[in-house]
Amino acid sequence: MRRRRTSVRPAALAALLVLPLATACGGGGSTNEGKDTTTLTVLAAASLTDVFQQAKAAYEKEHPGVAVKFSFAGSQELAAQVRQGVPADALVTADTKTMDALAKETGEPAVIAKNRLTIATAPGNPKHLKGLSDLAKSDLKVVLAAPEVPVGRYGKQILDRQHVTVKPVSQEPNVRAVLSKVSLGEADAGLVYVTDATAAKGRVGTVAVPDAQNAVAAYPAATLKGSRHAAEADGFVKWLRGDEARGLLTAAGFQRP
Secondary structure (H helix, E strand, O other), rough: OOOOOOOOOHHHHHHHHHEEEHHHOOOOHHHHHHHHOOEEEEEHHHHHHHHHHHHHHHHHEEEEEEEEEEEEEEEHHHHHHHHHHOOOOOOOOOOOHHHHHHOOOEOOOOOEEEEEEEEEOOOOOOOOOOOHHHHHHHOOEEEEEEEOOOHHHHHHHHHHHHOOOOOOEEEEOHHHHHHHHHHOOOOOOOEEEHHHHHHHHHHHEEEOOOHOOOOEEEEEEEEEEEOOHHHHHHHHHHHHOOHHHHHHHHHHEEOOO
């Protein structure tokens, strides 16, 4: 008994051929939106973590075609990433020294904010610290950032100028790690940026360092020459120097450049 052969009508065959083509062209809105959006990867100092989340929301609202993705770390780690060729579009460090050392990799940098140091303590300052000299007490557990980290280098500068010798229980890779040690009770005190202590309000106390004894941290921002989105990256860096970004930085406790 012969089987009956099934034939495909020309109209049905045409429909079957068109369907894969329509799918490949991305008829869904999400695919088209993805193509229309440029994602900028910005390498930024750890001390900018909180305020840059606000900056991200503000910038993306004004620039619907651009999404900003941050990668936060100590400035020395960010510099290593740039040298290793990690794909990124812009860089913001917590010191000019690190940025200047990357001159061949960046566009012209501009300082967008400044910062100062403070002593972070447990809430209520139970050890009754009064100033930098108290950090030398032998019964005090002090944590500092490593000297190759900008905040660690600034800390060493101000301690050396006051002839204060501190034997830290640990040296951390960035300022947020120092803050974490103090807030978790793993250290009695640490040197951090004013802005980080402000962001951790309620979790740490502070002892101010007088301006005459303090150091000023400058935050330069620059586009990276290896960026695949040079125009958008340049636009973001320019925005960081503008009034809206400056207002966010000031509200977070940063000083004007």
